[in-house]
Amino acid sequence: MSLLHPVDRSSVPGLRSARRIPAGEHLYRAGAEGPAWRLHAGAIRLDTTGPDGHAAFASLAIAGDILGCEAMLFGVYTFSATALTECWLLPWPEGRREVAADSLLASLAQAQQRAANIVALRGGQAMARVVGLIRLFGDSAGRVILPTRQDIADITGLRFETISRIIKGLERSGVLVPVRVEGVRATRSYAVDPAVLNGLPAA
């Protein structure tokens, strides 16, 4: 296995002011004040804090999504945001101008599409759910960096033991091949069988 290096973000135009969040850390918590963000790279989970103070998975943001825009309306964040993988974010809206209606409309349409994706990850058999999540997280080059087993379990509504069994099964059947990436846990970086990454039902 060759050792890959993470992308150098400092060369990306307009990303001077980008904020980096390491995997597992909070971007913000429900009830706190702060700006809205656009997620440039990585994945973030959003949790509601129940009346009993117990956090429950509520939604998912992946590259391109807008997060925390409700704080522009209510003053505080509704959800807590935690990085599932290393993330790069930009304050939103980007320019110093007013928020364009078109931009908001696009965000709204995208939010609905994302919601439909998440719903699909929470129905059907466990194998199909996990493969769906791998597709959602996989890049065009056929590589994935997955969240922890526990986070995958929260997203799919399964148990981490079940996730572990399924991912090990996909490894054994060759659908997933471990890939070492600097700064990423060994159990979380894989190359994905391209046939499975697009439509096929997997093993």
Added chain:
Amino acid sequence: MSLLHPVDRSSVPGLRSARRIPAGEHLYRAGAEGPAWRLHAGAIRLDTTGPDGHAAFASLAIAGDILGCEAMLFGVYTFSATALTECWLLPWPEGRREVAADSLLASLAQAQQRAANIVALRGGQAMARVVGLIRLFGDSAGRVILPTRQDIADITGLRFETISRIIKGLERSGVLVPVRVEGVRATRSYAVDPAVLNGLPAA
């Protein structure tokens, strides 16, 4: 059981141009052209049409939600919309003016909140999911008009036989009491135990 009568919508201000959709009928289909709508009363399911032409539950709209705004951006609807209960809708945006950014922002925040609700309906034990859906559909007076068992099953990611068993169980334990409403099927209109309608874990 007394016979209740449906609300007379003609007395609601600004609802002259409202469109009525009977339970079970389509408002629009994916790929078609049309305006965006605000759902004034009732509930609507949104389905994605998969590559195999097979429809899958994607999202839910309840009173106050905006539907089909993606058609303002892409020209066509992304999802198919079907009435779960009798619905009243208004074309959106309401006035003849431009869409206000604030209004869109509110819709975006609401869409995210709704998505979190739906996610919650698709995890945990079957009883908790069904009770959660009853809470979502129940009005402040403690009455619910539910979708068909099949629709509830699609929303919660369970089977209609399971839904039937759970709802019958709630009836037998007195949490749900059948209520006759004109034009609504006997199995779909109930009074809900107020203790269960707010926080309590149910039977």
Added chain:
DNA sequence: CGCATTTTTGATACACGTCAATCTCCGTGG
């Protein structure tokens, strides 16, 4: 090198799925 965290694996239980047979409701037409 030791230790906390995460992941893997096994054995067992049970909640829900599946299949199939009624039963109820309600609209239709004789």
Added chain:
DNA sequence: CCACGGAGATTGACGTGTATCAAAAATGCG
């Protein structure tokens, strides 16, 4: 007004996919 028929709902018997509990192994940090 009642017989008919179809869609939706209920119920039972049985199978199975995940949950649950428990223990060991792997991973990576200090």
